[in-house]
Every structure is written in C-alpha cells, then in structure tokens.
Amino acid sequence: MAIVNINANSASYSSISVSASFTTGGGLAKYYRFFKNGVGDSGLEALVSPVSSTTKYWTYSGLSDDTYYSLSVTFYDSNRNVLGSASTGQRTTVAPDTTPPTINSWFMNGSASRNSIPMYASASDNRGVSGFYFYRDGVYDGSMYGSSGGYTFTGLSPGTRYSLGVKAFDTSGNTSIMTQYGATTAYDFAPSVLSWSVSNTGVNTVQMYYSASDDYGVGYVQFYVNSVQTGTSYSSSGNYTFSGLQEDTNYTLGIKVVDTAGQSSTMRTLAVKTKKARPANFEWDTAKNASSDFNITAAEWNRLTAKVNEFRLYKGISSYTFTRAVSGSDFKATYYNDVISIIGSMSPTTAIPSSKAAGDSILASDINRIRNSLNSIS
Structure with a gap:
C-alpha cells in the first residue's frame, strides 16, 4: 500500500488548512480527494500525470467555530482504484464575539398615563444580554440589567407624543442599533403605522416587516393585497408573509392599524414585485467521463449557452451573444472561454475551470465543472 499522510497546518474559527503527502507503494497516483466528516469536501482532483509521490494542500472553509472535524484524504490510480488514505482530526478556534444583541420586543406595556409611559423590552444575543439603555426623544433616560423586563418613562408632559428608544448591550460590550417606539400620553389618538418595509421577497411570497403604535394600545393590524384584505394580526409589530402570489408580478401591499377603541389609521402601501423563478x-x-473522447455535440453546447442566458435573465442581466457551435466544425477555445467568463460573472458558488488556449486539452473535469458552476448559481 502507498504511504499517505495528512496534517492540519493551521486552524481558525471558520477554516482548517491541511497538507497531504503520497508516496508510492505499488501504484502511481492520478487522482485525490479531501473529505470532511466522511463527506467529500473537494472534487475528485486530477494530477497532470500519474506520480509516485506528491504533496497537496487543501483549506476546509465555512466551518463552525469551536467544533471538532474529522479530516481525511484518499489517493487513487488512473482507474480510480484506492491507493491509500489517511485521516486526522482538528478543532476550530472560538470565534471572537463581534455580534451585537438583537431587540426582540419593544412595545408599550399597558396604558400610558398623563405623565408616564410603561414599556417592555426583550433581547437575545449569541453569548448573553447584559441589559438595556433607554432614550426619550434621542436623549438618554435610564438603564436596566437583564435580558427582558419593563421600564417606565416618567416626568412626561400630558397629551404629548414621544419617541422612545432602546438599545441592548451584551457581556462583550457590543450594542444593538436603536429600536424606537412612538407613544403619546393621556389622549386617545388614532393609531399609526411606524414601519412598513420589505423583509424578504420570494417567487410566490413577500415577507413584510411592520410596527404600529397607539397611545392606549393597538387592537389589531389588517393586511391588504391590491386593496383587498387578506389577513389580520393581533401583534403591534413583527413580520407578516403574503403568500399565494404570482412570480415576477407587481403588487401593492397595504397595512391598516386599528386601536382598542376601534379607530383606524390611514392605509399605508408599498409597491413590491415578486422574483422570477430560478431556471x-x-x-x-451524455455523461462526460475521464479518459473518454471529447463528446459534446453542437446541439449540447448551444443548449448550454442558452441556459447560461436563462440564468443571466434570472439575475436581471441582459442576454449575451454567444458564437453558435456548428456540427462538423472545430470546437474553439473562444467558445469555451466565453462560457466560463459569463458564468463566472454571475458569482457561482462552485468555481469555474481555468480558461484554455488554442491547442489545450479540455478534460471531463473541466466540462463537468462548467455544469456544476452554472448549477450552483442561486
């Protein structure tokens, strides 16, 4: 058997770099592949020619911090028979805490009096919330420790509307952005929509973020599609998902807020267009296999370029004019390079193969990587 070794060279909180060596023990290596927890992390990589010894490097990326991983490598001969394997283990480091807390709730906790407004705040954090800072009309008003609780703004003027803000801070000193809530003391005014914005747009759905306020409390919130009511929520803030929509279609999405006394706000609307469906x-x-003849037909290649343009239109990019392949004519390096360049411009998750010059060999792995790169576009 061949002598195979794998060593972890360095580790961060999101990646591990390794090196793997191969020394012949009865066969020449033509291919190799790296695995993570028993699952292929690299492709089946080909050496330029069979070798009796070599050292290869690989970086496992996108890993979770403070996590142990089993890492291995396998070398194969020209017929893809296993020549030898080796494995090692490595734990990633703990990521530094740079994530600020998130305000989960910020609402009026009961009814406002003539001189005070009670509020409730809650927050979450990846490593623990320490407390909150509170603001009245942008000026610091007080603080509170803990991950949730009530806070009352006092010393207010009757019949006056205030902008009440909150920031959460965690054990590492990170501070969230300010979340604000508007409220009025004493009088019963009509409710209002504070926020109405798109959180996420899909092919058949649109998720909207909303927040509403009323001096004595929001009763419920009504949602509309093209002026037709489609749903109701009894929460004064949060996300609402409009579903059953058509792809690539313009809609006017509306919201009204009704308070506990039955007073209604004016409708607030936002024009939104759903996404196109992914190709x-x-x-x-036909399959493209190593050691086989170059077997791409003109029809296949032209179908590939047409599919590339489908993805361009999906990404909102105009079509590219590819040179059509003609049956019986030579396949040119420019055909190949045009395709990988255009796919690469759409930022595929799977890397494109290298460009070719006239006379270069085009391997099955190159052809298959073109397909895999195109299909990795989200």
Whole structure:
C-alpha cells in the first residue's frame, strides 16, 4: 500500500488548512480527494500525470467555530482504484464575539398615563444580554440589567407624543442599533403605522416587516393585497408573509392599524414585485467521463449557452451573444472561454475551470465543472 499522510497546518474559527503527502507503494497516483466528516469536501482532483509521490494542500472553509472535524484524504490510480488514505482530526478556534444583541420586543406595556409611559423590552444575543439603555426623544433616560423586563418613562408632559428608544448591550460590550417606539400620553389618538418595509421577497411570497403604535394600545393590524384584505394580526409589530402570489408580478401591499377603541389609521402601501423563478439545472445529454473522447455535440453546447442566458435573465442581466457551435466544425477555445467568463460573472458558488488556449486539452473535469458552476448559481 502507498504511504499517505495528512496534517492540519493551521486552524481558525471558520477554516482548517491541511497538507497531504503520497508516496508510492505499488501504484502511481492520478487522482485525490479531501473529505470532511466522511463527506467529500473537494472534487475528485486530477494530477497532470500519474506520480509516485506528491504533496497537496487543501483549506476546509465555512466551518463552525469551536467544533471538532474529522479530516481525511484518499489517493487513487488512473482507474480510480484506492491507493491509500489517511485521516486526522482538528478543532476550530472560538470565534471572537463581534455580534451585537438583537431587540426582540419593544412595545408599550399597558396604558400610558398623563405623565408616564410603561414599556417592555426583550433581547437575545449569541453569548448573553447584559441589559438595556433607554432614550426619550434621542436623549438618554435610564438603564436596566437583564435580558427582558419593563421600564417606565416618567416626568412626561400630558397629551404629548414621544419617541422612545432602546438599545441592548451584551457581556462583550457590543450594542444593538436603536429600536424606537412612538407613544403619546393621556389622549386617545388614532393609531399609526411606524414601519412598513420589505423583509424578504420570494417567487410566490413577500415577507413584510411592520410596527404600529397607539397611545392606549393597538387592537389589531389588517393586511391588504391590491386593496383587498387578506389577513389580520393581533401583534403591534413583527413580520407578516403574503403568500399565494404570482412570480415576477407587481403588487401593492397595504397595512391598516386599528386601536382598542376601534379607530383606524390611514392605509399605508408599498409597491413590491415578486422574483422570477430560478431556471432548472443544466445537464449534459451524455455523461462526460475521464479518459473518454471529447463528446459534446453542437446541439449540447448551444443548449448550454442558452441556459447560461436563462440564468443571466434570472439575475436581471441582459442576454449575451454567444458564437453558435456548428456540427462538423472545430470546437474553439473562444467558445469555451466565453462560457466560463459569463458564468463566472454571475458569482457561482462552485468555481469555474481555468480558461484554455488554442491547442489545450479540455478534460471531463473541466466540462463537468462548467455544469456544476452554472448549477450552483442561486
């Protein structure tokens, strides 16, 4: 058997770099592959030619911090028979805490009096919330420790509307952005919509973020699609998802707030357009295997370029004019380079293969990586 070794060279909170060596023990290595927890992390990588010894490097990325991983490598001969494998283990480091807390709740906790407004705040954090800072009309008013609780703004003027803000701070000193709430003392005014914005747009759904206020409390919130009511919520803030929509279609999404006395706000609207559906993945008409003849037909190649343009339109980019392949004519390096350049411009998750010059060999792995790169576009 071949002598195979793998060593972890360095580790961060999100990646581990390794090196792997191969020394022949009865066969020449042509391919190798790195694995993470038993699952392939690299592709089946090909060496330029079979070798009796080599050292290869790989970086496992996108890892979780403070996590142990089993890492391994396998070398294969030209027929993809296993020549030898080796494994090691490594734990990633703990990531520094740079994540600020998130305000989960910030609402009026009961009814406002002539001189005070009670509020409730809650927050979450990846490593623990320490407390809150409170603001009245942008000026610091007081603080509170803990991850949730009530806070009452006092010394207010009757019949006056205030902007009440909160920031959460964690055990590492990170501070959230300010979340604000508007409230009025004493009088019963009509409710109002404070926020109405898009959180996420899908093909058939649109998620909207909203927040509403009333001096004596919000009763419920009504939602509209093109002026037709489609739903109700009894929360004064949060996310609401409009579903059953058509793809690539313009809609006017509306919101009204009704207070506990039955007074209604004016409708607030926002024009939104749903996304286009993602094109289906591309597949070759026939498999492209190593050690086989170059077997791409003109029809296959032209179908590939058409699919590339489908993805461009999906991403909101105009079509590219590719040179059409013609049956019986030579396949040119420019055809190949145009395709990988255009796919690369759409930021695929899977890396594109290298460009080619006239006379270069085009491997099955190159052809398959073109497909995999295109299909990795989200």
